[in-house]
């Protein structure tokens with residue numbers, strides 16, 4: 001097995017064993033109860049938009065894997081089937097390995113093969129060129145393209161990148177060359193308002209906050225080697241604070257709330273803070289691998305139903321209305337936002 005393939009499988013294994021400590025700040029958010037919601041369950045509409053992309057539900061399967069041979073092909077095939085059956089969008093893992101080695105392409109292409117008319121999101125790192133971005137989109141007929149920022153993960157890996165210059169410039173070129181939405185995403189360390197502002201200035205309309213408190217790539221990478229850089233294990237902007245940071249920059253920017261999302265209340269809170277959609281990676285992978293695809297399908301259907309009930313309780317018919325539902329922010333998240341001058 002190649003080093004790259006081995007690394008992908010180790011990521012999956014360690015993501016499952018490190019688990020999620022659920023410290024993403026959503027525990028600091030409480031909705032204000034409504035005794036007269038004046039809606040019926042049948043009024044609730046879960047459809048949403050990220051940038052120009054319309055989704056039937058705010059929940060999607062976020063980027064994970066591809067390029068590790070037969071075992072990742074099987075995982076992606078199962079995830080694609082679940083996405084098709086539940087009619088939700090799915091993002092693939094970084095496609096760079098398939099751009100470098102054609103033999104790895106089937107592990108990504110399988111997602112489009114089993115989910116012909118679904119919404120599929122491509123994924124590349126910020127080292128990608130415009131040409132590579134176009135190839136990644138073509139490979140899976142992507143409906144949107146994610147560009148991930150993973151500075152801390154790279155720094156922990158001895159073989160990782162050490163040069164992070166010119167990233168914004170490359171992102172700007174990709175945004176102007178690609179005719180589909182470009183989503184810039186973090187991978188569990190969160191995004192701040194200054195970064196969101198810079199991204200907005202180069203034309204990025206959709207940001208996935210990839211907040212701290214869910215899958216922890218510092219822990220995952222540290223488990224893979226002896227020289228442990230464990231000060232990075234608690235490094236990052238928690239998901240709740242990160243959504244509020246990005247929201248404070250521009251109400252028009254679409255925010256994808258991610259990082260430790262596990263249930264419908266987490267989803268509702270992320271949307272209440274300003275997200276338009278919510279991506280889930282580690283938790284869905286855990287259910288798929290430790291249980292099975294049927295259980296994952298059922299879980300997603302249940303999440304949609306639960307979200308409908310929560311929206312009914314709050315009297316919010318649409319995702320846009322849920323974004324405006326009154327809520328209280330306490331604890332660490334309140335302190336964070338006060339320090340950062342965010343209302």
Ligand code: FNR
Nearest residue numbers: 015063064093094148187214215259260280281282
């Ligand atoms: C990831 N993630 C990820 N992100 C990305 O942009 N490209 C990638 O290739 C991967 N690979 C990957 C593998 C595995 C096994 C996991 C669990 C995750 C990061 C992912 O998309 C997400 O940003 C974080 O995992 C935070 O979300 P959760 O897991 O807390 O829901």
